[in-house]
Amino acid sequence: MGYMSNYLGRWRQQIPMLAGNRKQRARLTFAEGDFAAVYAMSDVHGCYNELLDVHRRIEEDAARIQGPKLIVMLGDYVDRGPDSSAVLEFLSKNPPPGFQRLVLCGNHDAELVKLYRKPAGILEWLGFAGTETLHSYGIDIEHLLQSAAGNETIARIIRNMIPERHIQFLESLPIMVRMGRVVFVHAGVRPGIDLEKQKDSDLMWIRQPFLDEGPQLPVLVIHGHTPGRAPTFGPQRIGIDTAVSATGRLTVLTIKGTRVGLL
Helix, strand or coil, X not given: CHHHHHHHXXXXXXXXXXXXXXXXXCEEEECCCCCCEEEEECCCCCCHHHHHHHHHXXXXXXXXXXXXXXXXXXXXXXXXXXXXXXHHHHHCCCCCCCXXXXXXXXXXXXXXXXXHHCHHHHHHHHHHCCHHHHHHCCCCHHHHXXXXXXXXXXXXXXXXXXXXXXXXXXXXXXXXXXXXXXXXXXXXXXXCCCHHHCCHHHHHHCCCCHHHHCCCCCCEEEECCXXXXXXXXXXXXXXXXXXXXXXXXXXXXXXXXXXXXXX
């Protein structure tokens, strides 16, 4: 685990902190077998209670496993559910004892950063998502819009109510993790394109042709972004977004040695 702490210290210094995410986010690589157990989940979408429950289940499952253990979060921590602010506060703190945790960026997370840095797009963002996220920070956006508050007023309230450190946390997130033949990412990859040449926008937003064709690379992609009532198994891909904000089910994929399973 010391190795990983050193590794994280290096990549954190390389992450761009520009508004709008104009530079590539970090992509991390580990060797197959660096961790005795890996637990991955995606699309928490403001469901704080479910996130806490899953972490308890992971700790129970890992109690008898010797060696370094890793939790990988695959993005989309905000919007839809009721407690986006609590989810970000939780994930920005230390992981459970005996674990490391990697938190990747999803498209909803990147859009919240964009809003915070450039609030002129507030109406477009609210059409995409966002109302529940603002509520979780104590912002009654419906009242503000009905009162004909201008963009400058809304921007000032958003900046006053959402902690800057939550936005900096989202800005710091890497976008992809590779462990041997397994790739973790929010949405998927552009089929047939080398991982080094994948665009951040594809990694956060893609659906087709990835869902039907898979990566067309010698890897297995673990992803979220496209919800289903149960995990989906496609060509060289496993989708684990089970729409927790609608179903109450937050799926955890496990990798222990060469075995892939569901918790």
